[in-house]
Amino acid sequence: MFRFVLTRVSLVIPTFIGVTLLAFLLVHLIPGDPIETLAGERGIDPVRHAQLRAEYGFDKPLIVQYGVYVWHVVNGDLGISVITHQRVTEEFAALFPATVELSICAVLFAVLLGLPAGIIAAVRRNTIFDHGIMATSLTGYSMPIFWWGLLLILLFSNVLELTPVSGRIDAAYFIEPSTGFLLIDSWFSEDEGAFASAVAHLILPTIVLGTVPLAIIARMTRSAMLEVLGEDYIRTARAKGLAPIWVVSVHALRNALIPVVTVIGLQVGALFAGAILTETVFAWPGVGKWLVEAINRRDYPVLQGGVLMLGSVVMAVNLLVDILYGVINPRIRRTS
């Protein structure tokens, strides 16, 4: 197991180097000058423009800028935002917990609903349950996040007045961020109702962000379960007189989980992409919105640092997924 884990970890290193290169190069491919964008409509004096470019190091050849960037990354320094003049690491640390909190809730929502839905659809194949679940998941998969979010706000917040519109917590609650995870901070705060408000504010964004992963997980689970349920060992288990629920949950599901776990791991990257739109619609103060703003304002340090950080998180999650394979299926780690 240790050798298996070590092999997987060592493969991350070249991937990380690739991400630093991509994060740096892609950012510089965006047209526009960050100093011009900073100056706004008033324009900027050419002498001052040259001074600022030199200050930020934008006047150096790209290869030199990349070298400086990598050196700083290795030393844990992702630079300073051109717009806010704050350290990129500090801004990321302030915003990332919000994205993580929302993403975890979305994944839990997707898994807790998607897995059972896929299992039911597979076990009750070609029945109304199967068709209903698949049609619903296709609809969910097809809906643009922006539209879906605004629709839910209109219905549940405006018409039915059941949920708040946007934000992380009601404006009346003043919670000092300790962990950055509002569910935890509000639980331990002295404000009565703060936790309930935090939960209420999570409902709609979780549904919106979790809808596409839910659909994918449901369909993938159904597909994997159908394949496994047709195997000989399942027939043997049934022939031995094992309870259907035991056959499905112990024998079938465990083997069907491998592709499903893969998909869940891959969803992490998609969740961050979806978080950009979800955070904008629900005014959720996470890294997605932060990065979109950075693209609009050509904030190179934020873009490079933010993309690198998010890329690292995705790599870490996929590493975890790889290791989980070995746990679920011992044949995989023996082969490795």
Next chain:
Amino acid sequence: MKSRLLAATAVLTLALAGAHAASAKTLVYCSEGSPENFYPAINTTGTTFDASGRQIYDRLMDFKRGTTEVEPGLATSYDVSSDGKTFTFHLRKGVKWQTTKTFKPTRDFNADDVIFSFERQWKQDNPFFKVTSDNHSYFNDMGFDKLLKSITKVDDYTVKFELNQAEAPFIADLAMDFSSIISKEYADLMMKAGTPEKVDQEPVGTGPFMLIQYQKDAIVRYKANPTYFRGKAKIDDLVFAITPDSSVRLQKLKANECQVMPYPNPADRDAIKADKNLKLLEQPGMNIGYLAFQTQKKPFDDKRVRQAVNMAINRKAIIDAVYLGAGVVAKNPIPPVLWSYNDAVKDYPYDPQKAKKLLAEAGYPNGFETDLWAMPVQRPYNPNARRIAELMQADLAKVGIKAEIKSYEWGEYRKRAQNGEHQMVQLGWTGDNGDPDNFLHVLLGCDSAKANGSNVAKWCYKPFDDLIIEAEHITDIKKRTELYKQAQVIFKEEAPWVTVAHSIQFAAVRNNVVDFKLSPFGAHVFYGVDLK
């Protein structure tokens, strides 16, 4: 298991009950964006000014709420020397600095704070010059780096500004956000503590609201300053709920999660008017959207061609189709809300036949080919430049002018336009200080016609320039008004632009909000606002 399920259900029920607990006088403003920091002098965006200078700080002079009229602020009065170069300000006594978690002031506001606030932006050897950023955009753009000769303390409550030349807009400039006064005592304390950047992140001002908390991209919280020299604000707590999407802002307003929202969608305006709980506020913007000709290049070096294009474009149709009625056809380069606006100026009619005749006289009976630049972004003075360009292209085709629409990335667009690479370019301007000089000199003066200058028409016309330069250096408002009116007549005749529109700005408030005023500058000021 059962009890856990019950507990979870209880939590969910409580959550769905959606408690909107709020203190009696808490006003929530749905802000469209996050402030970059809390030091106005290194920023240029209205979003940051709203969150910083306009709530936390004061200035020597201030704009009267909802107007461009300048009134005393931290200075109760001033004297001007006969040559217009020396301004002596008499400072208000007894103005208290805010007390915060990190700062307890030991003295009141005085001349030291004024000198520090300006020298921080001016003197490169000032220890705070480079703190947070050394990019003091407005200080330089308003020409203060070249204008100021010295700032001296006469006594604790008297400060003398000496200028290198007489400058009439100087007083209005002191009411702008970059002229906000910051505490020298607080700055010295933070420098000593090794945390000078805190001055800009945890600000201390004399203004009506004190910053309590900023959660990045989420919320800005303020508390009313109990010692504010104009009297404590009518609301106790002010909250900026950062909500970038305009549709979501409206939903929050409807749900009473906020009480004031800026920049509603044009498509939502009717719905706001129809909602009995909401009010739609309108204010003519202090802006201009225009199409500038490159007057140094053929064929636009010929005034007749420029006049012909003015007559060929149906601007009313553009207002109806693109501005959706949220604008008025512009005839002058300054908006009607600005003093010295010359309403007597006769605008060019929409007359394609007359346009063709003029083009023929100029030697273009069959028209010509040109480019027409469209901005890639939405601006307050231009909601859809691409669409406007298409309408103009169609109008120009009717008189034989074939216009190719071009666009570039926004920064690149502005840079190229300022370098005069275009033939016709769409741009615009929002006023900074309520002075006509801020439009006429910046956008049409000879010294702005150089490369990188804001006079993208590259139009330098001595009779016009003489008038605006003279007006800049005198303080007699009547005389200045007369000069600017004459300048507008010349502008119309020479037609370096097609003046397209002055847009109207909107905001929506709930009915229980009292006395919220829209500012011609697009500022959102909450002192003086009440909730019933």
